[in-house]
Amino acid sequence: MDLNKVIKECLEGKEGAWEMLVNTYSKRIFNMAYQFGGSYQEAEDLTQDIFLKLYHSLPKYDFEKNFTAWLLTLAKNHLIDTYRKTKWEKANRDDFNEHFLALEAAENPEAGLIRKANRKMVWESLNHLSSEIRMAIILRDIQDKSYEEIAEILSLPIGTVKSRVNRGRLELAKILQEKKEGSDEL
Amino acid sequence: MNCERIEELLFSYLEDELSPAEKNFVETHLAACQECALLYSASKETREALSGFPEVEVGESLMSKLYAIPEKKKKFSFSLDFLLKPSLQPIFAALTVFLTIMSFYLFNPDKKYIDRSINQKIHLGYSQVEKLYAKAESWTDRLDDYKDNVLGSLKNWKIFGGDKDEAKS
Numbered sequence: 001m002d003l004n005k006v007i008k009e010c011l012e013g014k015e016g017a018w019e020m021l022v023n024t025y026s027k028r029i030f031n032m033a034y035q036f037g038g039s040y041q042e043a044e045d046l047t048q049d050i051f052l053k054l055y056h057s058l059p060k061y062d063f064e065k066n067f068t069a070w071l072l073t074l075a076k077n078h079l080i081d082t083y084r085k086t087k088w089e090k091a092n093r094d095d096f097n098e099h100f101l102a103l104e105a106a107e108n109p110e111a112g113l114i115r116k117a118n119r120k121m122v123w124e125s126l127n128h129l130s131s132e133i134r135m136a137i138i139l140r141d142i143q144d145k146s147y148e149e150i151a152e153i154l155s156l157p158i159g160t161v162k163s164r165v166n167r168g169r170l171e172l173a174k175i176l177q178e179k180k181e182g183s184d185e186l
Numbered sequence: 187m188n189c190e191r192i193e194e195l196l197f198s199y200l201e202d203e204l205s206p207a208e209k210n211f212v213e214t215h216l217a218a219c220q221e222c223a224l225l226y227s228a229s230k231e232t233r234e235a236l237s238g239f240p241e242v243e244v245g246e247s248l249m250s251k252l253y254a255i256p257e258k259k260k261k262f263s264f265s266l267d268f269l270l271k272p273s274l275q276p277i278f279a280a281l282t283v284f285l286t287i288m289s290f291y292l293f294n295p296d297k298k299y300i301d302r303s304i305n306q307k308i309h310l311g312y313s314q315v316e317k318l319y320a321k322a323e324s325w326t327d328r329l330d331d332y333k334d335n336v337l338g339s340l341k342n343w344k345i346f347g348g349d350k351d352e353a354k355s
Contacts, residue, residue, distance in 0.1 A: 013256070022252045030244045044248045051252050115234065122235040141236035169197050169232060176235075177228035 003067050011058060022051065025068075028143075029075050035138045036079050038093025038127060046082065050075045069152045076135055076153060083131045093127055118176065125175040129168050136161055137168040188215055192222045196229050 001024070009017035029050055034043035053074060061070060126134055132154075139150045140161075147165075151158045192215050198204050199212045216223050294300060340346060 018256050019253055022249070026244050026249065026252055027241060030248070031241050034242055035239065040242075044245065047244070047248060048251055052255055055255050115238070118231045119235040119238055122232055123239070137236065141233065142239050144237070166194070166197050169229065169236075170193055172236075173196075173225060173229040173232040176232050177224060180228070 004063050007058065007061060007063070007067065018055075021054075025071060026051070029071070032072070032075055032138065032143070033079060035126070035142055036131075036134060037083075038123070040094050046079060049082075050078050053078060066152065069149065072139075072153045073155065080131045080135065093124055121176055121179050122172055125172055125179075128175055129171055133164050133168040133171070136164040137172070140165045141169070189219060189222055192216070192219070193225070196222075196226060197233070199226075200230060200233055 001020070006017050006020050010021060026047065030043055030047045033046040033050070034040060037043060037046065054071060057074060061067065126137070129137065136150060136154065139145045139153060140147070145153075147158050147161050150156075150161045150165075154161060156164075192212060195204060195208060195212050199209065204212065216226055291297070291300060
């Protein structure tokens, strides 16, 4: 798919072009919002806001740039700004089992109980990270993006991205360790 | 000191990004330090957990809302298109200035004092106008007197058939 062509058609108001953009990016943006905030309902609202922003900002898009990175930067800025303004994610994240375990059962039937428990603990611990570090962790470890891509999306030097990712992983590992020790003591 | 260094290197070690010397340093330390060995194990599990989150599907209702964004925008822009005419800009500017001044007046906590001072100014203006009218009236009276005097003296002149003796007496 020629993205620049789709964007041009979108700007001309050609039928089907906007739908194509939505089909290509909605899942990625929705998952990013869900992983960042942890609330399914909130992620739906945020995804809608981000696409609305995209629609308004599309005429300003520079065709020389990488569209995916540009859109993810827009999404990242919106998520972090919303976090700063409303602190909505301070509330507990959705129960991990609610949206993930059904999918996991279908994909990894052999996954052990310990692995599931670890995922649940890590999912619940994500909110303990600062918004910037959490975003770096989501992009690197959950969405499996390269450091170069993350540096472009976050508009940061690669060294800073690596240090944020390392700090985030370490914080999560320590939280996981504490939780495990806590549950062992019980 | 060594434990802090291990924290820095742990994830690079997990991703197999270390030089042989650094790798050797990490492995030696992990074999000797139980605390770091536990952290290593937790780090490994954290990495596994993070990479294992499945992607969640987007609901149909959200998809329809996303598809409908351009339609909403079109409706909005069609209904408000006439407002975007450049010829209306001076009117909007004047309206903005007027509304700003009005809002300063209406939402001012000292509105009572403003009202009172406006009333005082109006009364002052009114009394000044009254004074001007009074002055103007006195001027017209004086002009009338002056006119009568001038006409009276002209009538007494001989050339206009006035009685000189009568004037003398």
